[in-house]
Amino acid sequence: MTKVLLSLHVLAAIVAVGPVTVAASMFPAAVRRAHAAGADAASVASVRLLHRICRVYAVLGLAVPVFGFATASSLGVLTDAWLIVSIGLTALAAGVLALAVLPGQERLLNGVDDGTTARLGMVTGVFNLLWAVVTVLMIVRPGSTTGGVTVNRQPLRIAAAVELATLVVLLGNVLTVHLPAISSLAGPVHGCAYLFTVVAAARDPRRTLPATLVAWLPGIGGLLALRLLARTPLEGQGT
Structure with a gap:
């Protein structure tokens, strides 16, 4: 059962969180190109597609912590320091996405750009950095003793x-x-x-x-x- 949960956790992280991080990173540059092109139909459609990817996959990304908690419980590592730090960073990343990245994208889609593009690029970078740290922690698992010599x-x-x-x-x-x-x-x-x-x-x-x-x-x-x-x-x- 642990292998099934771990498989689902990794798949959810790759399939759900991956597109969000990449699409969110591409969004500010796509907005700038759309403005430079005079908001033509193709540029606007590209920006809206990136925003849709972020919204849809952000919801799908809820499966990542769900399967993560189930896997951690199965492995008996819920109290390990590396996991607690990962949970905190994941919650912080989710907050940045829900409260800063997605609202910022919507403001730009509605034509409001009072410095939002620059701020959006900054908070998106913070979001991606948080997920990068979580990924490293999940792979390295500093201080973990699970598994012994089993690979x-x-x-x-x-x-x-x-x-x-x-x-x-x-x-x-x-x-x-x-x-x-x-x-x-x-x-x-x-x-x-x-x-x-x-x-x-x-x-x-x-x-x-x-x-x-x-x-x-x-x-x-x-x-x-x-x-x-x-x-x-x-x-x-x-x-």
Whole structure:
């Protein structure tokens, strides 16, 4: 059951939070381009799409702490310091998104720009930084003793699979229908899965230089890194 909950938690983080962080980062620049282009239909549609992604995936992102609490309870780490800090930062990031980022986007969509664009860029950066710190804490888990010498690569497997799947979707879109909506949705998910894969491979207890480097390959790097890591014994467990 723990593996199922952990899988759902990681999937929710990649699929829901990833698009929000990327779309929110792109929004201020998209607004500036729309203003420079005289608010033409294509530019306005792009800005509205980014805002819609942020709103919809922010709601879906509620699944992340739900599955996170369930996973932590199953692992017995609810009182660990790294988890408590992560919970606090997650709550802070949610507050920044709900009280500053989304309202700021709506003000700009309504034509109110009294310095909102600059402030929105700043608070969006804070939001992304908070999530980056949470991600590092979840992977590194400083001071955690869960797992012993057992290596749990379920998050890495999920991220690697999502990375490859979204790359296939993106390439298929480029070679066939060229739908901007597919690129806008699959692109951020792919980017977040890629970064998660690279970090998880670098933090693996059996990490080697070849496995760490091969994880940087787009698409198949995570799967190749998994194969290399599976062949490497833990330090002190034989040669």
